Each structure stands twice: as C-alpha cells, then as structure tokens.
Amino acid sequence: MNPELKLKLAQVRALLREHKADAALLGLQPNFSWLACGGEAHIPLNSNLSFGQFIVTAKGFYLFANRIEMRCLQDEVVKGLGAKPLLCEWHDTDSALKALKSVADPKRTLSDCGDWATTARPDLFAPLHYSLSETEVKRYRALGKAAEAAMNETCQSLQPGQTEFQIAGLLSERAWARNLTPVVVLVATDDRIKNYRHPRPTTKKLRKFAEVILCARQHGLIVALTRMVHFGPISKELRRRHDAVCAVDTELHLASQVGTPVKDIFRQAVAAYDAVGFADEWQLHHQGGPCGYQGRDYLGTPTADGVVLENQPFAWNPSITGTKSEDTILATHQGTQVITPATNWPMVRVEDEDGLWLRPDILVR
Structure with a gap:
C-alpha cells in the first residue's frame, strides 16, 4: 500500500475508535484530496464538495460515486x-443509500458533510491535515514555486490601461499554464487599493498602482501570495506604510514557531502594528492564519485555540491602508520557511531581534 495512504487511513481509523464510530465518509474537497494523496475531485470551482466520496471502515476503504463520475475518478x-x-x-437516491449501507450504517458513520443522514463532524477531520507529511511538503514547495512564477510573470508584464479584469485574466492564464487552479484572484488598482481589503476585479483601468492577489491550488493544496506594482516613484508616505506592513509580516513569520499558540502570534502582530505607528489597522482586515488544504483552516484571532505544528503552513496577510504583505510559509523545527519566495524582485530588509528577514517590496516599473 502507498505509505502516505497507509498513514492517513490509520489516522482516520484512530478517529473512529476514539469516537466509537463504525465508518467515516469524506465528501469535502480538502479532506478528499488529503486522503487521495493529492488527487482532486472538484467540478465547479465555487463548491467545496468533491464529485466522489471516500468511505473508511475498520478494514475497508471505498470510493463512493455515481456512474457519471466513477470512471474518471478511478482513471485519473x-x-x-x-x-x-x-x-x-x-438519478436514484435509493441505490446510493443501498450501496452505502452495504458497507456501513449511516447512523454510525461520521462525516465531514452530513450526507446520507451521517453525523456531520467536519471539525474532527480538518485537523488531520494541519501538519503536512514530507511527501506533501515536496508537493507544497513545487506549488509555491509555480504560483510565485505565475504571479511574478504577470506583475512584470502589467501595463497602464489594462483593466482589473484583464490583469486577473493574465494571472489566471499563467496559473492554469502551470497546472495550477486559481481559486482566488483579486485585483485592485490605484484608489481601490486603499478602499477595499478584498478587491474583486472590476473594469477599472490601471493608472499607476496595482495590488495583485492569488490563491492557487494543486494536488488539493493551496498557497496564497500578494504583490504590489507601482509605475513611477512611490511617495514617502507609501514607502513608510509598506515598510511598516513588512515589519508586521516579519513579526508574524518569525513568531510562527512550532509549539507556539496561534493566539500569541496574533497578539504579537497587534503589538507590532502599534510599534510601527499603525495601532488600529489590524482591525480593518483579518490577518490570515494556518492553511494547506484550505485557503485558511481558521483565522488567527486573540482567542484562537490552535498551536503551531511541525510542517504546518500559514498564510499571514497583514495590511496597512494602501498596501499589504503576504506569502505562504511553513513552520518547521528548523525555523520558518517561505513557500512562495519572491525571485528577481526588490525586497525590504527587516531587522528583527531574531535577525534579518526579507519581504517583497513594491515593484517599481
């Protein structure tokens, strides 16, 4: 048996024993891809449901799907x-329920989705993939490198006069060309950058300043990154704000050490905002949090319950009105590692008590 799958089945079966259940049914895309060892089973991009489901029992492992989807799932x-x-x-709900009951009693089945009258406990399954295996880390690094390349190439090609929709299209094209699914593509230009933290693309044309945001998925894993591009010299005030947000981002990155409570990292970030002269800015947008098989598994807050795990990804995204800093990182016992490192890009050097850290600067063209 595939060693990765063997370990994951053991995790699911341990959960079943702990909760005295007979079976588990996984039908949400993040959990399906995790157990499928990187296989993706999505059709609409706006749905978190997979088009097949896994059923795990004490001794069995089943792929549950209708006639439309079964062959594709098995082949690909x-x-x-x-x-x-x-x-x-x-077209026959009764046949589906009969097939399920042939291997498990729905009333004694835990699921992540609640289908077929199973007991919905998504909270039990998500933590199984908070910490990535070494095989998943290799996939994640490749994804991060490809996503950064798509972003970098797009930003280097921007031209005034392009609409935000056109910029989003260029980024999506470059992501798809690298076998990545662009699950989130946000673009803001000029005044929209300071007005909106989640800027859906519009017909507005780029004049001088662009913010480009990407969440890209491959093998079920997701990375997130943001880059800023400016045509012509930037103002002293924008320089001050970007240096400040890079300092906050550095604090978040270097505080993301294995064993650290996530709420403590968040509180350190709030203190960092204050230290750089923008004390209230953290209240204007969430700061991100752990990620991996979801864009964010949960958000960092003052009361978040989580603790940083070995090989756990995070995508922190601090912002100060008019600018932002975001990359995906991996927490390891050797320290924080950037999964989406900027290449051939100007960098801000941030001196921290733990040493020097680099964050992407605004690309001036």
Missing part, C-alpha cells in the same frame, strides 16, 4: 490507491 484521481468502488446511479 485515485488510481493505484486500492479503493474499492461503490457505484450508484445518479
């Missing part, structure tokens, strides 16, 4: 994993 998504097919008809 879960090939080689050894999941036994449980086929149902797309």
Whole structure:
C-alpha cells in the first residue's frame, strides 16, 4: 500500500475508535484530496464538495460515486490507491443509500458533510491535515514555486490601461499554464487599493498602482501570495506604510514557531502594528492564519485555540491602508520557511531581534 495512504487511513481509523464510530465518509474537497494523496475531485470551482466520496471502515476503504463520475475518478484521481468502488446511479437516491449501507450504517458513520443522514463532524477531520507529511511538503514547495512564477510573470508584464479584469485574466492564464487552479484572484488598482481589503476585479483601468492577489491550488493544496506594482516613484508616505506592513509580516513569520499558540502570534502582530505607528489597522482586515488544504483552516484571532505544528503552513496577510504583505510559509523545527519566495524582485530588509528577514517590496516599473 502507498505509505502516505497507509498513514492517513490509520489516522482516520484512530478517529473512529476514539469516537466509537463504525465508518467515516469524506465528501469535502480538502479532506478528499488529503486522503487521495493529492488527487482532486472538484467540478465547479465555487463548491467545496468533491464529485466522489471516500468511505473508511475498520478494514475497508471505498470510493463512493455515481456512474457519471466513477470512471474518471478511478482513471485519473485515485488510481493505484486500492479503493474499492461503490457505484450508484445518479438519478436514484435509493441505490446510493443501498450501496452505502452495504458497507456501513449511516447512523454510525461520521462525516465531514452530513450526507446520507451521517453525523456531520467536519471539525474532527480538518485537523488531520494541519501538519503536512514530507511527501506533501515536496508537493507544497513545487506549488509555491509555480504560483510565485505565475504571479511574478504577470506583475512584470502589467501595463497602464489594462483593466482589473484583464490583469486577473493574465494571472489566471499563467496559473492554469502551470497546472495550477486559481481559486482566488483579486485585483485592485490605484484608489481601490486603499478602499477595499478584498478587491474583486472590476473594469477599472490601471493608472499607476496595482495590488495583485492569488490563491492557487494543486494536488488539493493551496498557497496564497500578494504583490504590489507601482509605475513611477512611490511617495514617502507609501514607502513608510509598506515598510511598516513588512515589519508586521516579519513579526508574524518569525513568531510562527512550532509549539507556539496561534493566539500569541496574533497578539504579537497587534503589538507590532502599534510599534510601527499603525495601532488600529489590524482591525480593518483579518490577518490570515494556518492553511494547506484550505485557503485558511481558521483565522488567527486573540482567542484562537490552535498551536503551531511541525510542517504546518500559514498564510499571514497583514495590511496597512494602501498596501499589504503576504506569502505562504511553513513552520518547521528548523525555523520558518517561505513557500512562495519572491525571485528577481526588490525586497525590504527587516531587522528583527531574531535577525534579518526579507519581504517583497513594491515593484517599481
């Protein structure tokens, strides 16, 4: 058996024993991709549901899908994993329930989605993939490198007069060309940067300043990054604000050490905002949090329950009105590692008590 799958099945079965359940049903895309060892089973990009489901029992491992999807899943998504097919008809709910009941009692089945009258406990399954395996880390590094390349190439090609929709299209094209799914693409230009923290693209044309944001998925894993591009010299005030947000981002990165409570990292960030002269800015947008198989598993807050784990990804995204700093990092016992490192890009050097840290500067063109 695939060693990665063997470990993950053991995790699910341990959960079943702990909660005295007979079976687990996984139907949400993040959990499906995790157990599929990187296989993706999405159709609409605006849905978190996979188009097949896994069922795990004490001794069984099944792929549950209708006739439309089964062949594609077997040929392209879960090939080689050894999941036994449980086929149902797309038009016959009774046949689906019968197939499920042939291997598990829905009333004694935990699920992440609540389908088929199972007990919905998504909170039990998400933590199983907070810490990435070494195999997943390799996939994640490759994803981060490709996402940064798509972003970098797009930003280097921007021209005044392009609409935000056109910029979003260029970024999406470059992501797809690298076998990445652009699950979030946000673009703001000029005044919209200071007005909106989540800027959906519009028909507005770029004049001097652009903010470009990407969340890209591959093998079920997601990275996030933001870059800023300015045509012509930037003002002293924008310089001050970007240096400040890079200092806050550095604090978040270097505080993300294995074993540290996430709420403590958040509180350090709030103190960092105050130290750089922008005490209230953290209240204007969330600061990000742990990620991996979701854009964010949960947000960092003053009361967040989580503790940083070995090989746990984070995407912090501090912002100060008019600018932002964001990359995806990995917490390890060797220290923080940037998964989406900027290449051939100007960098801000931030001196911290823990040493020198580099954050992407505003690209001036």
